[in-house]
Amino acid sequence: MSEKGFSGSRNVAIVGPYLSGKTTLLESILSVTGAISRKGRVVDGNTVGDASPEARDRQMTVEVNAASTEYGGICFTFLDCPGSVEFAQETYNALVGVDAAVIVCEPDADRVLTLTPLFQFLDDWEIPHLIFINKMDRTRAQFAEILQALKTISSRPLVPHQYPIWQGETLTGFIDLITEQAYQYHPGAPADPIPLPESLREQEHAARAEMLETLADFDDHLLEELLEDIEPPQEEILQDLKKDLGADLIVPVLIGIAEQDYGVRPLLEALVREAPEPSVTVDRRGILSDSATPVAQVLKTYCTQQGGKLSLVRVWQGTLTDGTVLNGVRTGGIYQLSGQQQQSLTEAKAGAIVALARMEGIKTGETLSSDQQLADSLPKAESLTPVYALAITPEKRSDEVKLSSALGKLVEEDPSLVWEQHGDTHEVILWGQGEIHIQVALDRLRRKYGLPMSTHLPQVPYKETIRRTASNIHGRYKRQSGGHGQFGDVYIDIKPQPRGAGFSFSETIVGGVVPKQYIPGVETGVREYLAHGPLGFPVVDVAVTLINGSYHTVDSSEQAFKQAARLAMQEGMSKCEPSLLEPVLAVTISVPTDFTSGVLRLVTGRRGQVLGYEAKPHWNGWDDVQAYLPQAEMQDLIVELRSLTFGVGTFRWQFDHLQEVPDKVAERLLATIGTGNGNGHS
Incomplete structure (x- = not known):
């Protein structure tokens, strides 16, 4: 060539x-x-x-x-x-x-x-x-x-x-x-x-x-x-x-x-x-500055088993030679690709698309230049919102330490993949654009990195709250085992808060019946209990007030008051009519107008609330449908939506609010979780 x-x-x-x-x-x-x-x-x-x-x-x-x-x-x-x-x-x-x-x-x-x-x-x-x-x-x-x-x-x-x-x-x-x-x-x-x-x-x-x-x-x-x-x-x-x-x-x-x-x-x-x-x-792209300064852009990243990392780049201006430093990284070779075959080149001039070797830390879409002022200056394709997820765990526990590194390389190769360690469910969740997309990623984990995975649907991060107030709830912790004992004694009020208000703790102690140094222990005990409420989920939107108590001059400690607070919460929360909350997402579904009515039925059939629809801006013959949808109903939404729309329908989403799960749905769900088959914490 x-x-x-x-x-x-x-x-x-x-x-x-x-x-x-x-x-x-x-x-x-x-x-x-x-x-x-x-x-x-x-x-x-x-x-x-x-x-x-x-x-x-x-x-x-x-x-x-x-x-x-x-x-x-x-x-x-x-x-x-x-x-x-x-x-x-x-x-x-x-x-x-x-x-x-x-x-x-x-x-x-x-x-x-x-x-x-x-x-x-x-x-x-x-x-x-x-x-x-x-x-x-x-x-x-x-x-x-x-x-x-x-x-x-x-x-x-x-x-x-x-x-x-x-x-x-x-x-x-x-x-x-x-x-x-x-x-x-x-x-x-x-x-x-x-x-x-x-x-x-x-x-x-x-x-x-x-x-x-x-x-x-x-x-x-x-x-x-x-x-x-x-x-x-x-x-x-x-x-x-x-x-x-x-x-x-x-x-x-x-x-x-x-x-x-x-x-x-x-x-x-x-x-x-x-x-x-x-x-x-x-x-047309308005790129030229000093045409002698090399400027390139990464179109695709390959992580090969044999040759390491390859960055497929378009050279917009200047000439790249082996060893050119771009964005502070020295190129480790220039190659022309033909499928998986590589032909070594001595240089790549403006207008060429070539692969650069060993560009560590460089991501797909980045602008590369020897001039730092030009680096990352070109527009890149917008990242697509992930629409499908699986929770993954290595088949061998010993492989857990290798997983984050391998997932990082997967995302380098394919930026439409996203992974997270979920803060509430503690699962590793792999997000992508559909079932086949995720399966391809799992194949790569197994083939390239020797990491076979077990998968399951991600747990829904349910929360719980309370509907009623419980007053003057007593919690006493007393232990005696030679030498100093342990003594803590508290009375608390538990009240529901407006949705989204979160947790608040206060105290109305008079006369030092609970010494100030022990009050932080009470709050700690309350918070620890709320991590796992009576239904088995984190508790939100609750106010707890320490109103009374007693102490022992020798045996009391912050630890003892923490335990007393936990006992009081355990006693009181069951009286507060706990209820299950589910995350609800704000979803914008984009489809050709011919399928809009079908999408409205799809949303309502999944316990969703249609907020309205309008013409999709700059898309002739398309609509955007706005809706609230429970996260529990989202798992296979993309599969059904694509089936309905010849594969072209898609959606964007973000968390919007928590809402109570309808009683019948909650009963069914909690019964399932009780048998260990549910989609929550068992």
Whole structure:
């Protein structure tokens, strides 16, 4: 691979929904361009992309894979990105560093909806993108019907480059709408020019006219030519396509069957002609300062078993050489990646995407520079809210000491994972974007770090409070065992507090019946008891007042009064009508408008309270539903929500308040906990 300058390279992300054929397209591109001598297949587990064991086990992309090749004098680096919504963070992090994206989709109008979040991200970041309608051999739908469905989710106008040629149910070729030349496909070889079929001349003419009219919306000279019935030169059309795509004004559309290499060469030719150069991307992102100063950004972190840590970076400006110090860390090698293969490089110029070795402490999304003032100055993809969790414990107790370090590396590789040691339940909880996402993480813990895990649903951090006041509750602690004894004697009042008020302790001691030095012991005893109330949970929103007591000049101590306070609390709390509290979350559920009514039913069916819904800002045809939902009802919400919405629905949440569990639910729950099968403290 020759090392080309700024204008001789392009970085292109291959994105699209799960099963659209992205990894197959990358394999076809690498084969057509001669980067590999033999094409692999996803089902055979021998593709350049999806090289990790976790990807091959599932026959799906679970992390970004990079591969470079040459075509038309351009050095391309392709990033094959996951299609599953559960790995969207990987895709978004990678998209930040590319010059253009190819959206791979199936010719199924019903599944177009699954592309909405991806289109939205590309539009928000103004990333130029093309559409490659793959698997055209599997469609019975009209080409126009698929285009119409795609138009409903794209805020930019679509510009088809090709019109399909069918023979019965078989796709045999295409018409290039720019040159009006027809081509016939051949397996494993370039398409041949053929005469334009007379039966398609009218449709082709209409499709080409629509393409030119769309381009004329952004070019007054072209508009004048069309109004005067002047045939615009091909060179002008190509210039408009390049300029408009580079400015993210249009979305070119191409077709093919990646598995048979159909349409792959025309796609590559379109990328050579029209994909913006790295310098255009740099200008759009407003990055340039002193162009000699190296600036790069981390798009993906790999923690490999053999070679340690690799940071996949986009070089925005300057030149990186082995040993360059970025953000205070010396690079330990520069590599070009092709799946899991690495080729050592002496340098990486602006416009390149390369892997840097041993960048310890550097995280995905970070801006890297030799100038500290530029470090971490570039915007990065927003972190997705975790929506699914499992509590995990090592199968071997001796592995507990290794767990936090291994989880730290997992999160480095995949920032959409979050882990916590829960303060109330003391569980280690792993949060992610769904069931498969968490299972992939658990596979990595086992394979990479030798840490097989047992899992269960996280406990709900219930609390308890009281409904009634108990007054003048007596607690006496008296022990005699040779020498000094132990004596403490207290009277307390216990009262409920407003929700959210927390715990308060006060005293109204008169005449020193409980000496001042022993009163802190009373408060300590009360607090210790409240950690585990009569229902088995931490007690909140309670006020305790020490009102009376007595002491012994020799045998009393702070410890004795602590024990007396515990006894008083034990006696009094059962008289205060304890009740169970559950955490309630404020949830915003985002879905296409067609599914809003289903989401309202989903919320109420989970003991939730709908607060209202409104149009999602800047998302055409989507709603945000606001609701309160008990945390106990949230565990599999994302599973049901995705099932309801073709996989595109999602939600954000945060803790809002505690509320009493309805009596019938509480009875059921406490009975279950009593048998040791519950989701609380037993």
